Amino acid sequence: MIFQTIGYDFTRRSKRNYTHAVIFKNVSALNPTIGATWHISKTLAEKSAKAFAKRNHLEVIEIVEVVAK
DSSP, rough: OEEEEETTEEEOSSSOOOOOEEEEOOOOOSSEEEEEEEEEEEEEEHHHHHHTTTTTTTEEEEEEEEEOO
C-alpha cells in the first residue's frame, strides 16, 4: 500500500497502516530540508514530535494525517 501525507508531497510504500506523519525541518545543513516520520497513531506521532522538540537541529512543523492511495 502507498501512503501520502495530506498537504505535503511525501509518500511511503508499506504494509503497515500509517495514519499520521510528523513534518519537520532539519536546520543543521546550509540548505534546511523538510522531512517526515510515519506513525500508526496520532498518539505516537505526538510522542515523536515531543522528542524532536528536544533536538536543536530539528524543528517540528506540524502533525498531519496520512491517506492510503
